[in-house]
Amino acid sequence: MNIFYVSKFQPAIPAQAAKKKLSVNKVYDSASVVKGKTKKKYQVRIQIGKMTYKATANKKGNYSVKIPKQAAGKTLTVKAYFKKGKKWKAYTKKKVDVLAKTISIKRFYKSSKYIKGYVRPKYKVKVVMNGKTHSKRASSKKGYFSVKMKKAAGKAAATIKVYNAKGKFIKSYKRKAYDASPRPKYYQDGKPYTGKMPGRSDPIDLDAFNKKVNSARKFEDHSIYSRFDITDSYSIVYYGNGVGEIGYTNYYLDKSNNEEKMWFCAKHGVTLYYKVYKSENLKNTPTPGPSYNTGIIIEKGEPATLIPERKDPKKNTASLPIKIVGYKNGKPVMASYYCMKLNAGR
Numbered sequence: 001m002n003i004f005y006v007s008k009f010q011p012a013i014p015a016q017a018a019k020k021k022l023s024v025n026k027v028y029d030s031a032s033v034v035k036g037k038t039k040k041k042y043q044v045r046i047q048i049g050k051m052t053y054k055a056t057a058n059k060k061g062n063y064s065v066k067i068p069k070q071a072a073g074k075t076l077t078v079k080a081y082f083k084k085g086k087k088w089k090a091y092t093k094k095k096v097d098v099l100a101k102t103i104s105i106k107r108f109y110k111s112s113k114y115i116k117g118y119v120r121p122k123y124k125v126k127v128v129m130n131g132k133t134h135s136k137r138a139s140s141k142k143g144y145f146s147v148k149m150k151k152a153a154g155k156a157a158a159t160i161k162v163y164n165a166k167g168k169f170i171k172s173y174k175r176k177a178y179d180a181s182p183r184p185k186y187y188q189d190g191k192p193y194t195g196k197m198p199g200r201s202d203p204i205d206l207d208a209f210n211k212k213v214n215s216a217r218k219f220e221d222h223s224i225y226s227r228f229d230i231t232d233s234y235s236i237v238y239y240g241n242g243v244g245e246i247g248y249t250n251y252y253l254d255k256s257n258n259e260e261k262m263w264f265c266a267k268h269g270v271t272l273y274y275k276v277y278k279s280e281n282l283k284n285t286p287t288p289g290p291s292y293n294t295g296i297i298i299e300k301g302e303p304a305t306l307i308p309e310r311k312d313p314k315k316n317t318a319s320l321p322i323k324i325v326g327y328k329n330g331k332p333v334m335a336s337y338y339c340m341k342l343n344a345g346r
Contacts, residue, residue: 020080022094023037028099032068033067034078037063038063041057041083046067072117075096075098100120104118110177112153114147120165125161129159155176157175160172160173184227200268204246204335206335209244220237220238241283244337247326248334253272254267260318262308271297272296274323282323319340
């Protein structure tokens with residue numbers, strides 16, 4: 001007979017298998033901060049698009065990261081880092097859904113048979129339209145709802161009633177179907193723009209722009225905005241203090257930052273000349289270009305990394321006053337003069 005012995009001692013759980021500490025409070029579409037808890041002095045980062053927003057947890061592990069308001073239904077990834085030597089190392093991450101504080105209703109048209117949107121998770125939505133009532137309970141995770149109607153919306157107004165998870169009435173909202181008839185592609189000064197659009201390779205009047213940007217004392221925005229594509233919008237903006245931009249800046253210039261460094265990249269065959277200044281007032285400062293020795297951001301896809309030298313350690317802020325002028329076929333096609341605010345670093 002074989003005898004087996006079973007140890008009553010369980011093997012120790014490896015340290016790396018222990019549950020990592022990172023909690024995230026609920027995030028609503030009305031919020032401009034993400035709060036939660038992790039280990040003290042750990043850094044928390046949230047990347048949205050090309051931008052990274054971050055904050056360091058206090059002695060109690062509480063953190064608060066400032067972010068732009070996000071649409072309901074979006075998912076954010078919150079990452080925690082610990083410092084090892086001079087570098088930050090990844091610790092753990094957590095995903096959180098952006099919830100609707102009240103209700104977020106997606107645009108619907110006269111031909112639509114669905115009304116969709118977001119409310120609080122598990123809330124109930126009733127839609128009254130064309131004399132009929134239709135209801136749906138929102139999903140338990142993101143609060144998404146999609147109410148199907150028998151008839152298309154037409155010209156009728158929809159009354160949308162919201163009830164909580166227990167069936168208590170919260171509030172009602174009225175919405176009309178969106179008119180999908182053709183609208184102007186471009187707008188300027190809040191009005192439809194029907195004039196001739198400058199070509200992307202058309203030269204700008206750099207002398208006239210410099211004269212105006214150096215004399216402008218208040219904010220003026222005469223840009224020609226495209227409803228469909230930001231890279232198809234023509235900038236004409238003056239901010240004061242020698243700051244402004246002109247041309248298809250979003251088409252030719254790609255820029256991003258991690259709050260401590262800036263990256264600039266030339267696009268679509270443009271050559272970017274730049275100059276960094278010490279003062280935030282850019283009035284009457286030299287204009288970079290082929291006739292002024294400034295350094296070049298090489299054409300097409302080769303980014304330049306710039307670290308601001310102007311820092312305020314007390315406020316932990318830094319500024320990068322810079323002028324960028326883009327040339328194509330030997331002529332200026334865009335200019336961007338501005339002062340980027342960043343963190344001073346640690």
